[in-house]
Amino acid sequence: MKILIEPLSPVQKKINFEIPPERVQEEIDKAYHAYQHRAQIKGFRAGKVPRPLLERHFGEQVAAEVSTHLVEESYLQALQEHSLQVVADPHVVTEKLTPGQPFRYSATVEVRPEVSVANYEGVEVEKQTRKVTGEEIEKALAHLAESFAQLPPITDREQVEQGDVVTIDYSASLGGRPLAGLQGKGRYIEVGKEAIFPGFQERLLGVRKGETVHFSLPLPERGENVLETAETEKVAAFRVTVLDLASKEVPSLDDEFAKDHGECATLEELREKVQQNLQQTADRRAESQMQDVLLTQLLNANPFEVPPSLVREQVQRMLIDAGVVRPGADRPPDEAALPEALRDEFTARARKQVQAVFLLDALARQLELSVSDEELQQQIAEVAASAGVERQPQVDAFYAKDENRRTLRNRLLHDKALRFVVEKAQVKIVETDIAGGPEKD
Numbered sequence: 001m002k003i004l005i006e007p008l009s010p011v012q013k014k015i016n017f018e019i020p021p022e023r024v025q026e027e028i029d030k031a032y033h034a035y036q037h038r039a040q041i042k043g044f045r046a047g048k049v050p051r052p053l054l055e056r057h058f059g060e061q062v063a064a065e066v067s068t069h070l071v072e073e074s075y076l077q078a079l080q081e082h083s084l085q086v087v088a089d090p091h092v093v094t095e096k097l098t099p100g101q102p103f104r105y106s107a108t109v110e111v112r113p114e115v116s117v118a119n120y121e122g123v124e125v126e127k128q129t130r131k132v133t134g135e136e137i138e139k140a141l142a143h144l145a146e147s148f149a150q151l152p153p154i155t156d157r158e159q160v161e162q163g164d165v166v167t168i169d170y171s172a173s174l175g176g177r178p179l180a181g182l183q184g185k186g187r188y189i190e191v192g193k194e195a196i197f198p199g200f201q202e203r204l205l206g207v208r209k210g211e212t213v214h215f216s217l218p219l220p221e222r223g224e225n226v227l228e229t230a231e232t233e234k235v236a237a238f239r240v241t242v243l244d245l246a247s248k249e250v251p252s253l254d255d256e257f258a259k260d261h262g263e264c265a266t267l268e269e270l271r272e273k274v275q276q277n278l279q280q281t282a283d284r285r286a287e288s289q290m291q292d293v294l295l296t297q298l299l300n301a302n303p304f305e306v307p308p309s310l311v312r313e314q315v316q317r318m319l320i321d322a323g324v325v326r327p328g329a330d331r332p333p334d335e336a337a338l339p340e341a342l343r344d345e346f347t348a349r350a351r352k353q354v355q356a357v358f359l360l361d362a363l364a365r366q367l368e369l370s371v372s373d374e375e376l377q378q379q380i381a382e383v384a385a386s387a388g389v390e391r392q393p394q395v396d397a398f399y400a401k402d403e404n405r406r407t408l409r410n411r412l413l414h415d416k417a418l419r420f421v422v423e424k425a426q427v428k429i430v431e432t433d434i435a436g437g438p439e440k441d
Helices: 021-038 051-081 134-147 255-261 267-301 308-321 340-366 373-387 389-399 402-424
Strands: 002-009 012-019 091-094 103-110 124-129 165-174 177-190 212-218 235-246 426-431
Touching (some): 012 051, 021 051, 267 340, 267 402, 340 402, 373 389, 373 402
Antiparallel strands (some): 091 103, 212 235
16 A cells, blocks of 8 residues: 655645555455345345346445445554544545556545744743722622522512512514524513613513513614624514512621621621632732733744644634534534624634643643642542532542543643743733723822
């Protein structure tokens, strides 16, 4: 067998195969021998059908089966012999299989990039830190109190007023077809605070308990958080039933609240606890942002191509996470239907994420880093502990699968590699204001 590998790019190769005629004939003979024993042709007993008759009845089927077998066999052999780390299914183009002639085909494949990381020590980077403000602390306390609000029913009136918490069933349609994301039953909404749709709350004012109302509202113009539609009609038709009315009673922020809901002796102690939690969150965000900047600098200093199929797969995952497409969709979304700026943004972010994986893989190998079974098990135990006792069986079952353990091990390995870069970096601490920019004198 002749194999010629033609590089198309650093991550794409075309493998040309030529399988000798004697090997082709061997497989053809083997296939007809199998057909001779199982073919049922009128007038002939099993095993007695003449070869010319078999060729006339099953020639195309035999050619297809032999071609498939030879491709699978030789392709795997080529990957092993030439140590090709393929990341996606090949694109195969075959010539016609003819007895007595060589069989030729090509397989275009995408392979892992060869990455060698340089300049990963002493990288200069800024770490923008900040102190949480009193305003943030008070907002967090107010949000905590809101989360424990009581909703006693309103019994002295029937009509919706500003500030009421109403329970509704609602639906919206466009051109007679339901609008995704605008259907709900038993939904709570605080009139004056929450907006299901621009102008929606105002239409609830004055509606009586048990009453069903119909109204229309214009669709928002294209932009952020917009309903994308191919419809020419731009008005959504709503049907809303008010099921119940309630008032909202928020508990007072005092020492009793701190004891009952904050597990603290006093409100001041609860305030300090909230401040610590907010500061820890801000510190983690600052560390994460610095790591992202470091990673970007490493990628800029060590440019390399990545397989296009992996970028497309990552874009698909990002679109699912963003709610643009449903998980388990039969086929990827038509990216051309996305706004160009959004499509470019998703693609750029996906490419960077794929590059980061390969770069950290390479760096971990260069540094000879590894993750022990003990480290892996400790991380699984931490995940189970944070999930709670009730969910521990699900966590254990999830990480009982080799694939999930392998994914976690790789993530921990990447974390180690990135921590090494952070530890060797020249970090300049910059205090910032609440807006996220450097503080000004």
